[in-house]
Amino acid sequence: MLDVVDIGKRSLATYRGVAPDEQLDALSRCAERLRGARCLHLSATPYGGGVSEILRSLVPLYNDLGIVADWKLIHGDDTFFQVTKRIHNGLQGAPGALTESEKAIYLANSQLNARRLIADSEDYDFIFVHDPQPLALATLSGNRDARWIWRCHIDTSRPNPSFWELLAPYLLDYDAAIFTLQEFIPPALPIEHVRVYPPAIDPLSPKNHPLPQPLARDVLEWIGIRTHRPLVTQVSRFDRWKDPMGVVRAYQRVRPHVPDLQLALVGSLAMDDPEGWDCYEEVRAATVHDSLIHVLTNLVGVGNVEVNALQAYSDVVVQKSLREGFGLVVAEALWKGTPVVGGRVGGIPLQLREDSGGILVDSVEECAEAMLHLLRQPDEARLLGARGREHVRQHFLMPRLLLDHLHLLDTLSS
Ligand code: UDP
Numbered sequence: 001m002l003d004v005v006d007i008g009k010r011s012l013a014t015y016r017g018v019a020p021d022e023q024l025d026a027l028s029r030c031a032e033r034l035r036g037a038r039c040l041h042l043s044a045t046p047y048g049g050g051v052s053e054i055l056r057s058l059v060p061l062y063n064d065l066g067i068v069a070d071w072k073l074i075h076g077d078d079t080f081f082q083v084t085k086r087i088h089n090g091l092q093g094a095p096g097a098l099t100e101s102e103k104a105i106y107l108a109n110s111q112l113n114a115r116r117l118i119a120d121s122e123d124y125d126f127i128f129v130h131d132p133q134p135l136a137l138a139t140l141s142g143n144r145d146a147r148w149i150w151r152c153h154i155d156t157s158r159p160n161p162s163f164w165e166l167l168a169p170y171l172l173d174y175d176a177a178i179f180t181l182q183e184f185i186p187p188a189l190p191i192e193h194v195r196v197y198p199p200a201i202d203p204l205s206p207k208n209h210p211l212p213q214p215l216a217r218d219v220l221e222w223i224g225i226r227t228h229r230p231l232v233t234q235v236s237r238f239d240r241w242k243d244p245m246g247v248v249r250a251y252q253r254v255r256p257h258v259p260d261l262q263l264a265l266v267g268s269l270a271m272d273d274p275e276g277w278d279c280y281e282e283v284r285a286a287t288v289h290d291s292l293i294h295v296l297t298n299l300v301g302v303g304n305v306e307v308n309a310l311q312a313y314s315d316v317v318v319q320k321s322l323r324e325g326f327g328l329v330v331a332e333a334l335w336k337g338t339p340v341v342g343g344r345v346g347g348i349p350l351q352l353r354e355d356s357g358g359i360l361v362d363s364v365e366e367c368a369e370a371m372l373h374l375l376r377q378p379d380e381a382r383l384l385g386a387r388g389r390e391h392v393r394q395h396f397l398m399p400r401l402l403l404d405h406l407h408l409l410d411t412l413s414s
Contacts (some may be wrong), residue, residue: 031406035067037068039062040128041070048298053202057202058402091156091159129149136167149175155323157186179194180350197404199326208332237268248283265296317333324347334351341367342358
């Protein structure tokens, strides 16, 4: 059996007045046609990273609309997740190739998971597969009754061919694929229905719900942040594509100009992300002697509410990625009206537009300049943040994502 992720109920009605009305109205109409359909989301981990963040909010909303939805996890040991992390990196263009034994690990674990899926013997009309970890299940489960959809959250515009050739045959069994940007669609994709739309954040989740100022302040003091000092934050998995060391270097350039500036680097360590531990150790070693740099993780209790407080309270949020699928953390910060300095990669420019949201950067130097500029110009920073929030409201809240998914399911069922 695959593990089912237990999630509570959510009601779309509570999004009235928060998300745009036209999206909520369109959702009810579209859901009418799909009522009673059964839908499964398959992913690798229940926490840590964007996919779990999205599914925790999205899955209950299907159920609220009368579409039965489950979220299940594939199993895997450390070696499997080391291999899938290499596949993830290879699909984002990292060099190298899997060895024969690594390929065998991927296949053997995928076969086991396919058997578990078959053993569940549930009839789904639609199966969404998130990212490359569960990708082979469409083929290996032999289930041709469901419509299979691959939701690729990463930048696959220039995949390393050796990784792409390994996975491409499994895509033949998919009916549809979804990418965040047009340019992420890999060359020669053998799938009939290809859609391009970005993910979204949940404005009503504990991470994004408005926090009263005194509570936010208490939460931050509790985790060692001094609320009378300025603060710059990056929230990311510890991953080299997120460039935490680049953030440290940019911060060190700004510090002589703003001597009491604090930096918070917040990262969760996920079970499908073994490289994260090495990256974490590297960041810790480089920053341990600086009392104004706070390296915080889920392991010391920094969870959704703490991230919420950090994103809301920071003077500037940074997301200095070198590759990025979308970067939910950018939308999360903007939703709180906090301006963002973001790497000009992947989905970040979708969120930081001309004169809205923040500043796009291409290097450590530009990142430092942009941080300093926003710290010195608080009125401009506030205005950018406010515009960014409205952009997020229109384009990157959960009802819009659900609507895009339902449109696709509607097409696939006709
Ligand atoms: N996140 C978190 N705690 C952390 C690091 C990340 O809650 O210490 C969350 C973050 O708030 C966001 C998600 O994990 O919701 C990361 O999504 P994003 O799209 O930014 O990056 P991904 O990890 O999917 O590459």
